[in-house]
Amino acid sequence: MSETVVTLEGVELGFAGVKALQGVDFEVQAGELFAVIGPNGAGKTSIFNVLSGVYRPQKGRVTFNGQDIVGMRPHKIAGLGMARTFQNIELFENLDVVDNLMLGRHGHLGYGWPSAIARLGRASKAEIRNRRRVEEIIDFLEIEAYRMLPVGMLPYGIQKRIELGRALAMDPELLLLDEPVAGMNGEETEDMARFILDVRSELGIAMILVEHDMGLVMDLADRVMAMDFGKPLTTGLPAEVQDHPEVIRAYLGVGDEEISA
Numbered sequence: 001m002s003e004t005v006v007t008l009e010g011v012e013l014g015f016a017g018v019k020a021l022q023g024v025d026f027e028v029q030a031g032e033l034f035a036v037i038g039p040n041g042a043g044k045t046s047i048f049n050v051l052s053g054v055y056r057p058q059k060g061r062v063t064f065n066g067q068d069i070v071g072m073r074p075h076k077i078a079g080l081g082m083a084r085t086f087q088n089i090e091l092f093e094n095l096d097v098v099d100n101l102m103l104g105r106h107g108h109l110g111y112g113w114p115s116a117i118a119r120l121g122r123a124s125k126a127e128i129r130n131r132r133r134v135e136e137i138i139d140f141l142e143i144e145a146y147r148m149l150p151v152g153m154l155p156y157g158i159q160k161r162i163e164l165g166r167a168l169a170m171d172p173e174l175l176l177l178d179e180p181v182a183g184m185n186g187e188e189t190e191d192m193a194r195f196i197l198d199v200r201s202e203l204g205i206a207m208i209l210v211e212h213d214m215g216l217v218m219d220l221a222d223r224v225m226a227m228d229f230g231k232p233l234t235t236g237l238p239a240e241v242q243d244h245p246e247v248i249r250a251y252l253g254v255g256d257e258e259i260s261a
């Protein structure tokens, strides 16, 4: 039997009259690639914000490796092994690739970000071990050619890959990917898809993917949950979800009679 990494049960989140999430239930198994889809405003990013501790749900349970994480601070949850990439790249533009990835390992260094920045370049035993891990990730993501360059001068697709690298540098058990191919051209999208598949097959990390590119979701995901107006519509295999009448209606905004016609 596979092991459950994360579980959401009856999660509700509201903002002054807006119900961002209602009755959200799902679980993700170890090594699984679980996608969340839905039209704009469906609640996808809110799920990530609840999982990573940015928002506290008003109701429901969220467990990560069996531990209740509702109310925990984001850095504590990250320290438990949950990493995240963002819709908008959040890297230190003036630092090179190696240093950006080293900062991803700050949880393994035993001190916080400010000290981590001050200590970049020092060679303690822990730093040497961390540097070795960073170099492995650089090889894995095929970004050797950029390793000493400031991230801000690199192409967008490469920056997105470095952001993935920084998340991987945390050695997470669960990776939240927020629109990893948004704004990418066809070639960059294909590369990113390949690396996401490699993360699953070679590193065995469970992932939750929020993505508007439906082709990518259908190609990559083991299971998909479709949402609309903060509520799950259906959860299942990609092909089942894609053909589900409620999903078609949510995306196309057509009525029941038109779908069954």
Ligand SMILES: Nc1ncnc2c1ncn2[C@@H]1O[C@H](COP(=O)(O)OP(=O)(O)OP(=O)(O)O)[C@@H](O)[C@H]1O
Pocket (backbone or CB within 6 Å): 015, 018, 019, 020, 038, 039, 040, 041, 042, 043, 044, 045, 046, 047
């Ligand atoms: N901080 C906030 N304050 C008020 N309303 C919010 C906040 N965050 C999200 N919402 C509302 O919650 C609902 C769900 O938003 P969310 O960003 O989770 O949707 P989404 O599916 O990620 O959308 P998109 O695909 O456009 O990124 C929306 O109605 C949104 O306006």
